[in-house]
Ligand SMILES: Cc1cc2nc3c(=O)[nH]c(=O)nc-3n(C[C@H](O)[C@H](O)[C@H](O)COP(=O)(O)OP(=O)(O)OC[C@H]3O[C@@H](n4cnc5c(N)ncnc54)[C@H](O)[C@@H]3O)c2cc1C
């Protein structure tokens with residue numbers, strides 16, 4: 001005899017015809033795939049709508065290929081080997097395995113662009129599908145800055161930079177954020193002559209100044225020409241390549257321009273206005289702590305880049321788990337205080353919690369303490385004497401609220417600081433934690449002791 005859940009499931013099955021689903025997930029990237037698979041494994045009827053690659057950016061055109069190329073560069077591999085390794089890891093940008101995995105879980109995969117036509121119905125390829133819950137996971141798209149002539153020359157975004165086999169002789173990277181820095185290092189390491197044009201006065205402008213400076217130092221040592229505090233004024237196609245005019249009167253000639261000037265949540269054309277969702281151009285779909293989207297129609301959720309909250313794969317996964325939990329009846333709220341932000345260059349740049357600038361905007365009285373990695377035995381052993389860590393505490397609460405590091409493997413040894421921030425671990429306890437010798441983790445001990453002594 002079946003249990004109550006089985007009986008409900010049978011009733012649900014009878015009520016749901018082919019084009020009616022308990023939930024429709026719009027966008028099958030990191031967030032959408034996780035929500036859809038989780039619902040299906042819990043026995044729910046769910047359809048996933050994807051108009052490009054099931055799996056989204058991360059495995060095919062972002063994290064996996066970029067980290068693969070960066071690590072190939074660190075190991076000194078040839079471009080040909082690095083590209084072969086990148087493409088194999090990115091499954092040659094074929095999603096059959098991801099689709100088969102979802103099918104095994106019981107997810108209905110609908111190929112095509114999805115759009116809400118009215119509350120309770122989406123349209124995909126001219127066919128309407130009814131839903132009970134809608135989960136919006138449509139990701140983000142690159143921004144092309146309004147620069148004279150830029151739209152008339154062939155440009156790369158990270159999609160091309162991470163999928164084609166070409167190694168341009170002269171590459172201009174527009175933007176010195178995470179994407180621009182990672183791509184500049186990749187192409188410079190394999191022999192391109194790279195220039196980076198960044199409007200702000202330093203790289204990784206959103207993070208603590210020392211992080212961008214450490215990365216600028218590393219890129220300059222590789223021969224990268226950094227044009228900081230300079231905007232792109234105009235672009236013109238030449239017989240061979242393009243010429244770029246800069247705001248400081250300088251010019252650059254390039255065979256290829258890579259636009260890495262930011263990404264915006266992909267919200268246009270989804271029909272969310274018909275649900276009474278307030279969409280502000282350039283901003284994400286608004287979400288509550290439960291990842292529910294305030295709307296007139298109700299039962300709308302969102303996760304991943306489309307929310308504009310946190311724009312990394314791990315944050316997309318986190319929000320997707322929050323949505324899944326709420327859809328399965330276990331109320332859960334997201335807490336964004338300790339989501340890491342990593343740039344996988346050499347040195348790695350890792351930041352978590354509040355940056356000093358953000359803390360200043362919030363009026364928080366910040367106490368900072370830093371330490372140079374050169375002072376650790378591990379740096380001597382690794383013959384890498386560069387890098388630094390900084391920890392930031394809130395004076396009024398006596399707790400860590402942010403940190404940044406630039407150094408080898410910082411993405412691994414800084415995780416304990418993410419835990420400390422998230423768990424609000426008292427400094428007195430953190431100073432009692434012992435790190436193995438010789439490791440980079442030891443560099444955390446002096447600033448922790450310093451902060452504990454001052455608070
Ligand atoms: C170059 C680069 C490197 C990065 N490196 C890292 C990294 O190392 N680590 C990290 O954590 N993050 C990294 N990121 C960020 C990370 O890739 C994103 O945060 C993550 O992919 C977001 O997942 P998502 O599910 O929100 O969106 P996506 O993975 O973009 O998925 C959205 C999906 O929705 C589909 N879609 C959109 N609209 C519709 C529609 N109307 N109908 C049907 N389908 C639709 C799209 O085709 C897409 O497949 C990087 C980003 C870039 C650009």
Ligand SMILES: NC(=O)c1ccc[n+]([C@@H]2O[C@H](COP(=O)([O-])OP(=O)(O)OC[C@H]3O[C@@H](n4cnc5c(N)ncnc54)[C@H](O)[C@@H]3O)[C@@H](O)[C@H]2O)c1
Pocket residue numbers: 145147174175176177178179180182197198199200204205230231232260261262263311312313341342343344
């Ligand atoms: N390892 C990771 O987690 C990782 C890696 C890469 C990207 N990402 C995600 O992808 C998102 C997008 O990254 P991004 O680097 O494209 O965007 P970004 O917004 O972080 O940086 C873009 C940079 O371009 C500059 N810029 C914009 N217009 C310009 C112009 N006309 N002239 C000169 N400079 C200009 C801006 O000043 C800014 O510094 C990030 O939010 C990040 O979260 C994550």
